[in-house]
Amino acid sequence: MKRIGIAASKISKGNLTLYNIYVVLIAVLFSLFIFIVAGSTVIFALAIIQYVGSEIMNVDFEQNWQPIMIVCMVSLTIVITLFSLLAILQNLKLPRIKG
Numbered sequence: 001m002k003r004i005g006i007a008a009s010k011i012s013k014g015n016l017t018l019y020n021i022y023v024v025l026i027a028v029l030f031s032l033f034i035f036i037v038a039g040s041t042v043i044f045a046l047a048i049i050q051y052v053g054s055e056i057m058n059v060d061f062e063q064n065w066q067p068i069m070i071v072c073m074v075s076l077t078i079v080i081t082l083f084s085l086l087a088i089l090q091n092l093k094l095p096r097i098k099g
Contacts (some may be wrong), residue, residue: 001087042069
């Protein structure tokens with residue numbers, strides 16, 4: 001999470017507004033990347049479980065896998081959102097009031 005601030009400060013070169021924009025941008029892009037990687041892994045794992053259950057073990061999976069997929073993706077979204085918000089809040093810098 002600290003690396004987001006380091007990267008944003010090197011890109012913004014001292015401009016506080018650009019720094020905050022880059023912090024949000026980097027955090028959102030990284031969260032999107034992690035969501036795509038982890039989401040595809042979850043989908044692949046559920047496909048393997050469904051295949052093993054129906055073809056190898058001869059268990060009839062007549063149930064719809066959509067509710068299971070929704071629960072997995074919603075929980076993944078919540079976890080990634082919390083970590084992203086934590087990274088953004090940890091790296092945002094507010095302008096100091098002079099006086």
